[in-house]
Amino acid sequence: MIDMGSKELYELATRYMPGGVSSPVRAYKPYPFYARGGRGSRIYDVDGNEYIDYCLAYGPLILGHAHEEVKDAVIAQLDRGWLFGTPHEGEIELAKRIIALYRSIEMLRFVNTGSEATMAGIRLARGFTGRNKIIKIEGGFHGAHDGVLVKAGSGATTFGIPDSRGVPRDMVKNTLQVSFNDASQLGSVLEANAGDVAAVIIEPVMGNVGPIPPEDGYLDEVRRLTREHDVLLIFDEVITGFRLAPGGAQEYYNVVPDITILGKIAGGGFPIGIVGARRSIMELVAPVGGVYQAGTFSGNPVTITAGLKTIEILERDNVLTRLNALGDSIRAALRDLLHDAGVEAYVSGVGSMFKVFFSPSGSAVKNYSDALRCDRERYMRLFHKMLAGGVFLPPSQFETNFISFAHTDEDIEKTIEAYKSCITDL
Ligand SMILES: Cc1ncc(COP(=O)(O)O)c(C=O)c1O
Structure with missing residues (x-):
């Protein structure tokens, strides 16, 4: 251990890591x-x-x-081993729990972060529909990968770089933007791009420009419009999942998307991301289908154990x-x-x-x-x-x-x- 205060540690860290941090929003002045x-x-x-x-x-x-119970479960799992590179029972248990809670999910794939999950979810929507364009919400944050770093919230907005350098224009030319709580704008953009849009990706409650709830009826209208235009609706519930209701914002607002992205709470404090949807969509994912997705650490037994215990406590208490x-x-x-x-x-x-x-x-x-x-x-x-x-x-x-x-x-x-x-x- 280095025996220093925060100020000295931060000064030291800035020598070794950009901004001294592992994720931008953690850096603030004069020092975190x-x-x-x-x-x-x-x-x-x-x-x-x-x-x-x-x-x-x-x-x-x-x-x-x-949390003591989560800690005990994790320690017990550590005793049994923490990475197998093979399937294990915990994955089935957690998948079953989530499928029982989320109306939109019949099958799912575990990944390691919310970013990875939205990346896979968008690829899946494109693979399913055979179309390229996606519509996102201005200020919506779906992680730090190329296709969604356009008018992105969270640290990207905090640090004034909602459109990141290093993202080729070609990577975002298929990312369209609309304003939250404005269904008529969404309707117009869907109309103008009829036949080209794979999916609308939306945080049902915006969480990365501060929390902004949907106005009454907005999500229903988003659902109606996406159905009308035969476009998949992706709810990014990385924040709202297991928080607003056990079944997320889709339970809370009673609006069922086609694809659901989960993360954060689902891993009980350990890294996780989840893509879930109905069977006909999920069966497009490799090895069953032709949409490729993979990860060394995916379905990590420690994460799965912490997630299962956390969800058990959420429901029990x-x-x-x-x-x-x-x-x-x-x-x-x-x-x-x-x-x-x-x-x-x-x-x-x-x-x-x-x-x-x-x-x-x-x-x-x-x-x-x-x-x-x-x-x-x-x-x-x-x-x-x-x-x-x-x-x-x-x-x-x-x-x-x-x-x-x-x-x-x-x-x-x-x-x-x-x-x-x-x-x-x-
Ligand atoms: C709504 C939403 N989607 C995706 C992500 C990305 O998740 P992760 O940081 O686990 O990659 C975040 C992260 O804050 C988020 O809030």
Whole structure:
């Protein structure tokens, strides 16, 4: 171990890694804190500080840090071995659980990250339809691969590079963009590209420009339009899966896509991605069909074990009922607090996802361009003050705050107090 504080570690890290980090959004000024550990709702840094964590590794840690039962299951699996390169029973068990919960899924393929899963899902949609174009939502983030790095949210937007250098124009010429919560625009683009579009890929709740829920009826309309144009609908539920409802946003909003992408929570804190769909689509995947997809670490026994245990606890302890209620109460408390303090800002979110947007005059944030109008510097001042007050929010106006099952009522009260003490003075 290197006996240094976060500042020194960061300086050292920048010598060896671009920006000192392994993923861009983790870098913020003047330097990120270095984690020493995490337990329950808390994350601890090497400088001796303790924070109530609402970043939660950007979503996977729905049970909080280092959940004992997940840890025990993982340790037991480690005893049996951690990588086989052959099929193993756990894959069947987890596949069965997921298929029972997700109406759109009859078969699935395990991969290692959400990025890999969306890449495979889009390839599958193209293979199934024989068409090339896809439609994505402006500000939607589906991982860091070429075809979707156009007007991409998350770190790409935070760092002002939503269209990455190094992506050949040819790679994105088939990626069309429409605005979230605007079904008529989607209808027009589908019309204008009739016969050429393989799929619409959408986060049912936008999660990478801050949480933006769909307006009433929007997802139904997206479903209707994609059916009408015989285009596959891909729900990227990497964030919403196992969070809004056990069966994801498709259960919560009662809209069934053709292809579902899962990740984050499904691996219980270990790397995972999942592509699932009905049998007729999935049977196109190799070795049964001609759409190629493969991975050395896919279906990793440790990940599968952690995912299974996490899903078991979510269901057994009725976790999402509590989390969704906590989300409602934290959003209501934040709205009251902003109102009482006379601060113009917009509180967004659904279920256990929430965010304060510093939008102009506190106007509603319904899509990417609304999100881009928010005052990011003001958000970063809030971020630093909250951190100083012992609360770790994601270090970007464009990332979602998450609540975990480990967050107590007292944690929430402390958090509201922390917002109260700094919200007026930004
Ligand atoms: C909606 C969505 N899709 C895909 C991804 C990519 O997942 P991963 O980071 O596991 O590659 C993310 C990551 O944040 C995401 O939020």
